[in-house]
Every structure is written in C-alpha cells, then in structure tokens.
Amino acid sequence: MKTPSSSATNLNKKNLEHMVTMNDFSKQEIDKMLELMTLLKNARKDNAIPELFKNKTVGMIFEAGSTRTRVSFETAATLLGGHAIFLSKKDIHLGAKETVEDTARVLSRMCDIIVARTNSPDTIEGLIREATVPVINGLDTVYHPTQMLADIFTIQEHLPDGKELADLTLAFMGDATDVCRSLLLICTKYGINFKQIGPKKYHLEDKWLRLADINCQESGATYEITEDIEKVSECEVIYGDSFYWTTQLEEKAERLAAFMPEYVITNELMKKAAPGAILLHCLPANDKEEVTREALEGEYSVAFDQSENRLTAQMAILIYFTHKFIKEPTIEQIKFHENKINDLLKKL
Template sequence: MNQFQGKSFLKEIDFSSAELSYLVDFSAHLKYLKHHNIAHPYLQGKNIALLFEKTSTRTRSAFTVAANDLGANPEFLGKNDIQFGKKESTEDTAKVLGRMFDGIEYRGFAQATVEGLAKYSGVPVWNGLTDEWHPTQMIADFLTLKENFGHLKGLTLTYLGDGRNNMGNSLLVTAAKLGVNIHMGAPKALWPSNEVIGLAKEAAVKSGSKIFLTEDPQAAVEGADALYTDVWISMGEQINVKERIEMLLPYQINQALVDATGKDSTIVMHCLPAYHNHDTEVGKELGEEFGVDALEITDDVFNGPASVVFDEAENRLHSIKAIMAATLGNLFIPEI
C-alpha cells in the first residue's frame, strides 16, 4: 500500500496536506539515517535520468547524492544533450527515456515540459524547478521550519521580494496547504497571479492558514516566525534591472526588518544563491552599479545567528531523497 508509488511530483497543489506532511517527516527520518550512517538503498538497481535545461548547484548535487545513497544510478543530461522541441519533441523524448530509465528529474523553464514528460514517459517525474513551481524546495523548506519550531501549523512565514516567481507561487500554496500563515511583502505588480492566490485561499480554508499580501514590508514581517527571500531577478528573465532593484530595495531583509518582526526567535531563510555581498561577479556588478553592499539580504543577516540557509540547503538532499523513495521505492506507506 503506497499512494505515492508511480506518482510524479510536479507541483504542490497535486498533493494533500497529509501527503506533503508525510514527505516532510519522511525527509527527517532519512536525514537521521544519513547522519547515523545507516544504509537505506530503497532504489537499488534503479536508473535515474537528470535532465537540466537550467544550470544548478543544489538541485543537481542533491539529486545525484540522493540517487547514490538510495542505490540508484543517476545519469546527467544537460541542455546540450536533450532537445525538447528543437530536434525532438518532448513527447518523443519522454517515450524514449521512459523505456530506459525508472525515474526522471527535470529542471528547466516551462511547466508544460515537465507535465509532458510525466504524461508520456510512464515513469515518475520529479520537478527540480520550472518557471512556475519549485516543489522539491518546498519539502526542504518546511522540514527546516519544523526542525526549528517542532511543528508547522500556526507558524507565520513571510516571503519578501518577487512574489510572481516560482518561489512566491510555491511558498504561498504550500504554506496554505500545511496550515502555516503566509505573509507576502511585495510591490503589487510582483504579486502572484490571481489564479495562484485563489489556489492558496482555497487550501487555506481547509487548513486554517491565514494569507496576507501587502506592499508594506513592515506590516508583512510583523509577528513572523520566519523571513524568506530569493533573488530579485530569476534565471533567464528579461527585465529592466534598474527598475526591478529600485522597486525591491525596500523589501531587502536587513537587521531592521528582522527586528520589526517583534520576535527574538525569528529565523531567516533563502533558497540560494544569494547576493548578500560582492563576492560574486553578479553581486559585485549590481552592487557597484546601484551603490549597495547587498541585494535581497544583507551579509550580517545572511551569516548571522537567525540564518538557517545552510541547514535549508542540506535539507534539499534529504527531501529529494524522500520524494524519490516514496514514488519509486515500493515502500509500505499506510493510507494517509
């Protein structure tokens, strides 16, 4: 009995609150096994395709190590190895890969591509990120929250910055499904679509989560147990950079905004990479151009005592492992 078996993991809204909670808790269990050197080869002998149209550090590393820990054989296929409509249709690619691999991870641009892979491959497909959703990141993030507070229901998470990107969408919907109050501080032009907000509100009615969107960063952070931000310009996004940075500077997570939560226990999260100083080419170039030491989060907060960003990054491994094992490992999982 396993309602996850053979199922793809494409977006959070496809799963119930109980199923998402199970994946968070299963991730914690697998983290315990990893830290205590207890073998867990649930995918022994399986072959996993890792398809990457977008570059990656954490997602690629996490899927590779997760596959190896689970006993599977991962095969990386980069943007020069896969076609997706250039020389071969997504449907044809999916049908071929599904005959050779037991599971497929995809990280790229269009949600339609990962949905097509799932539709035509006949094997579980895992969304490592698209322009619309980032579901594997969510399991890691809510595991991090639960590790710090011991529970999820009733916590308040504030997301600041570009609310229309995949992280804004995913955090809004997942928090609403899990009973976590979700605040979003962003310019109205960068709020999620009405469709996404509607999905979150629908989920919140069932879970008791409270949803609050505002253009006022101070109001957004009041009472927050966790502050969360992401880069202000998504990979491949064509925008007026000056306009975007000037629009979002009031939403930068700095110590003053952390203090404005009114809580000493507030944690700070970021899915990385982060432009918290000038130690990257992009961070240096943008920082010098706009006269700022950091963009979406200041260095003192990023590296300060409230920051859990590296725990969160490690948790990508354990959460991805849980998702892969639950959907492909023939595990006994009682009806949730």
C-alpha cells in the same frame, strides 16, 4: 525471437504518480514524505542509509542551471545505491531534433524516474503525457515543489518553543516567483499564515490567491499581499529570494530600484520580526541585493540547513515515487541468469 522489453515500461504502473506541485498532494501525503525525510536524515547521520534505490537510475533533464537541485539529486541517488545521469540541453535533443514526448518514452525505458528542471511548464506536461515512470518537477518557472519539501522540513526543525506549524506566519520578501507561489500554497495547506511583502507591481496574481482560498477553507490559514514592510513584526519566518532571475536581466535595474533598499533583508529588518524569527533563503543569494551577508550569516539564519535539507528531500522523493515498483530478484533468479550468461561466455 523478439525478446520482450525488460524496461520499467513493462512493470506494474497502476496508480503512477508524478510531482508537479506540492498542492496536488494532501497534507497527509506530504506528512509521510516529511516523516521519510526524518528517517533518512537520521540514517545519514549514522552513515547507515539503506540502499533503497539500488540498481536504479534517475534521468535528470536540466534546461536551466542549478547547484542545489543537481547536486542534491545526484548525491541522493548515490547514497541510496543508485545512479544519476545529468542531461543538459547539449546532451540530448529535447524539443529540437526529438519531441519532448519521444524523450519521455526513451528515458522511461532506460531510467526508473525522471527529474526535469525546465524553462517551461509545457515541458513537464509533455514528459508526463508519455512517461511510464514518475516525473519530478525540479522547477518549471511556475512551481518549485522539491524546494517546498526542504522548506517545510527546515521550518519544522526550527520551530519556536511551544509552537506548531499552524501557529506561524511566514513573510516572503520579493517578487511573485515560482518559490513565492509554491510557498503560498504549501503554507496555506499547512495552516501557516502567509504574507508576500513587496512592491505592488510584483504581487501575486489573483489566480494563485484563488487556489490559496481553497487551502485556507480547510486549514484555517490566512494570507496577505502587501507593500507594508512593518508587517514583518507579525512573522516568525522571513523568506528571501532573488529580486530578478536569469531570464529577467533586462529588467534588473528596474527591479532593484523597486525593491531596494526597503525590502532587503538586513539585521535591522530581522529585529523587527517576531521574537525568535528565523531567516530562510532558497539560494543562490545576491549579497547586498535581496539579503545582506550579515543577515545570511546571522544566528537566526537557517538558510544553509535549508540547503542541506534539499538532499534529504531528494532522497525521500526518489524512494517515495519508486518504492512500490521495486521487484527484488530471488537468489535463485540471480543464479539462474548468472549461470546462463557464464555458459555462453565459455563458448566465446
């Protein structure tokens, strides 16, 4: 007799949601995620996190290395009573001996949620096509949604007295990275004015600005893409990121020459910012390149609070995207199966 699949594939997957970009969600939906983050952070402070991911597994595909994304998701799963499996390119056959789509099918039958940090958005799209569990984009070179949850949460925690998110202006110092694009969209969704400050060659492309225009029409936010470093005087949030990534090492010298020293975040630059301005950085930070150690350790820096909030964000993500599929067994069901299994074991 063939036993039907007992995997997550056969659970009720009506209205299955994935996370590719925060721009896919309404402000109200993101507010709920942020509210969940607050509750979970308070629970962690009291060492009283409920096991809302108990007996569940997150499969984590990592084509690219990471400190914060990997550690935060693994720790989040553990704190919530679940389990995380790290899958590097060496551990699975993704895109080589096995298609991305088949990988999604297999993981969906063994895991309750998939996180993928990839070198291409095509991988995320392929996983979503065939996955029957939620797929979370842990970074795909275009978007970095999990970082955005931590960023907005951190800014909320450090709001200047008497101000709300919609009263702020954020300056992103650097290249049009996945973080820069994602910040443009989350800021304009929340009514936060956004500025990218850096050399013209590395400015955001028009297609991203067109998406931001849609958000601005609803939120009233504005954006500005400029080379003028003096524009930091209008900003309460200064955000740093690397001027080059691991896939751009051949351009490193050219990029550093374009950005340094004018666009490096220093104590002097922070003094030019609006009163009470804070410094964020998605890390890892390259000392003496995009930010000085003195600035990163300054009293205005909240970069390590921001890093810690990656854990808070990942706990919220694991719960938010799986809670509606939880099927808690009754005591009677557990006892029934325990007795059946024990009866067989006695005969072995």
